Amino acid sequence: MHRIPLIMAVISDIAGQVRGKGFPATERDERLEKGVGYTFTNHMINCWGQIPATPWGPLGDMVLMPDPATEVEVDFGDGSVVERFMLGSLYHMDGTPWDCCLRNYLRSAVMELERETGLMLIAAFEHEFNSTGMRDRTGDSYSLDKIRLAGEFPEAYLYALRAAEAEPETFLPEFGANQFEITVKPGRGVAAADRAIVVRELARAAAERLGHRVSFSPKVDPNNAGNGVHIHMSFRDRQRQPVAYDPDMPHGVSALMGSFVAGILRRLPSIIAVTAPSAASYQRLNPHSWSSTYNNLGHRDREAAVRICPVSDAPGANVAAAFNVEFRAGDAAASPYLQLGILVRAGLEGIRDKLPLPETTSSDPDAMTDAERAAKGVVRLPTSLSDALDALEAAEGIRDLIPGELFDAYVMHKRGELAAIDGLDDAEICRRYAEVY
Numbered sequence: 001m002h003r004i005p006l007i008m009a010v011i012s013d014i015a016g017q018v019r020g021k022g023f024p025a026t027e028r029d030e031r032l033e034k035g036v037g038y039t040f041t042n043h044m045i046n047c048w049g050q051i052p053a054t055p056w057g058p059l060g061d062m063v064l065m066p067d068p069a070t071e072v073e074v075d076f077g078d079g080s081v082v083e084r085f086m087l088g089s090l091y092h093m094d095g096t097p098w099d100c101c102l103r104n105y106l107r108s109a110v111m112e113l114e115r116e117t118g119l120m121l122i123a124a125f126e127h128e129f130n131s132t133g134m135r136d137r138t139g140d141s142y143s144l145d146k147i148r149l150a151g152e153f154p155e156a157y158l159y160a161l162r163a164a165e166a167e168p169e170t171f172l173p174e175f176g177a178n179q180f181e182i183t184v185k186p187g188r189g190v191a192a193a194d195r196a197i198v199v200r201e202l203a204r205a206a207a208e209r210l211g212h213r214v215s216f217s218p219k220v221d222p223n224n225a226g227n228g229v230h231i232h233m234s235f236r237d238r239q240r241q242p243v244a245y246d247p248d249m250p251h252g253v254s255a256l257m258g259s260f261v262a263g264i265l266r267r268l269p270s271i272i273a274v275t276a277p278s279a280a281s282y283q284r285l286n287p288h289s290w291s292s293t294y295n296n297l298g299h300r301d302r303e304a305a306v307r308i309c310p311v312s313d314a315p316g317a318n319v320a321a322a323f324n325v326e327f328r329a330g331d332a333a334a335s336p337y338l339q340l341g342i343l344v345r346a347g348l349e350g351i352r353d354k355l356p357l358p359e360t361t362s363s364d365p366d367a368m369t370d371a372e373r374a375a376k377g378v379v380r381l382p383t384s385l386s387d388a389l390d391a392l393e394a395a396e397g398i399r400d401l402i403p404g405e406l407f408d409a410y411v412m413h414k415r416g417e418l419a420a421i422d423g424l425d426d427a428e429i430c431r432r433y434a435e436v437y
Contacts, residue, residue: 008085009036009066012102012197012335014413015047016277016437020064020088035063038090043100044413047278047333047436052416055409062098064088070194072164074202076156076209083160083205087194099404103190106341110189113348119235119243119256121344124186125196125336126326128227129203130220130434131178133212146173150180157182157206166198175290176225186232196229196336216332217437219280222426226284228291229332231340232309234324235260245323250357251299251308252323258357261297261306261325263350264343265358265377268295268305268329270395272381273388274342274402277414278333279421280433282384285329287366292329294365296378297358304361305329305381329381333437338410345401389414 007028010020021036040060044051066086074083090101097104110121131153140146147154154171161168167185174181182203187195200216207214219226234244235257246254253261268275276285287293290302298304307326311319330339358377361368365378373379382388389411392398399407421429 003081005082005084007031007066009064009088010085011038011064011088011090012193012337013043013045014100014102014335014338014410015045015417016333016335017045017047018197018201019045020085025084032066032068035065035088035091038062038064040100044409044416046413046417046420048420048432050416050420052419053412055405055412061093063091063093063095065091067194069191070198072198072202074160074163074205076160076206078209080209083202085201087197100406100409102335102337102341103193105406106193106337106344107190109341109344109348113344116348117256117351118238120237120240121189121192122186122234122236122324123189123192123340124184124232125192125199126181126183126230126232127196127199127203127216127332128174128179128181128229129214129216129332130176130224130227131180131207131212131214133207133210134178136178140173141175142173144173151210153206153210153212154180156210157203160202160206161199164198164202166195166202174225176227179225179227186234188236190337193336193340200332215434215437217280217430217433218276218278218331218333219283219430220434221430222283226289226291227331228284228328229330229334229336229339231327231330231343232324233260233327233343242320242323244325245320247319251360252311252319253308253325253357255357256351257325259350259353259355260347261350262355262358263347263353264327265295265297265306266350266355267346267395267401269379269381270391270398271342271346271401272329273385273392273414274410275327275330275334275339276388277385278331278433278437279385279418279429281331281333282382282388283426283430284331285381285383288364293381294361294373294378295381296361296365296376299360299362301361302328303364308360333433342401349401385414386418389418 005025040056044054070087292305
């Protein structure tokens, strides 16, 4: 069969879905110059393909400009259609960035951070996901046999990531049934979020070609382990030197990084509606489940909202280059651009206000008294998306973090999403999200 290769130009939208338009590869150069047409209300499509409400209706036109630096072309070598896409950004017809373009939102956040502080953000997204179509057995958590039962998928996936220059580091069998984790090397600013999209889409691409399906949903089953997205962050200065580490500070966290972390934790009870943005997200965020339930800082603690990650204690180790903190209160129902962008803006607030590094919690916050939590500034995070949205809307100065039209569009989108699943039980909510993420 004769074919003309098709390239998709795509964006990540409010629902965390990857959508866009395709064009013949023969028109690649023209589309890189002119882009492809897009409409405002497309951004309001929820994860199930519905538009419960939109501020724009049928009005408005814009341009989706593909970025050639993000071009992915992966031939799986099995005779299937080659995977071809480019990530892009949304602009008004006069070329100005659109407020609600999430890639532009992150770009403006990291540029503001760099302009004000000289800091370059270095980040990496660590993903957990479930696979279907493979045989499982009881007790295979973290086991060699779990990789064996996954068949060709792990190697096909790693090949695709390598071919897309996403630099995979580790692939591991996770705790839950048919659950895996993938880590990749960090990138600078927007490139880190671009890489997160590639990680998710190529998992789906590899699975599809093997007759499987994968889901990055935060909870695919009320009785199974949840899937988080953990975001590792560090800084470089204008001379490209690492500056997140200071051996003379508590736990090695530099003053700038400490203020950045403090800003995130101060805002977390209100911005978790953005980092954990689905009804299923709050089935994952439960005490004693290796996920976050408080806005606490932990040292090597995998239930903290922000964890100070371990580095080598060996003599001569380059600790500064490896040093990073990990944000753990997020999942893949969020667009990585919006998720990382709001963390950057919250952290920048902390730097502006010269906030000190919060005291780490050395015990389970759920077991502390109210007075003990209050003394450390630790509060319980919202326990539902509805409560999280209420906290977001009530937060003072929140429109400084989510400016322009984006704030109202986001809240409208998420309220509509909740209305679509009103009255469903936990199992059905999990099933519906598992289908689309």
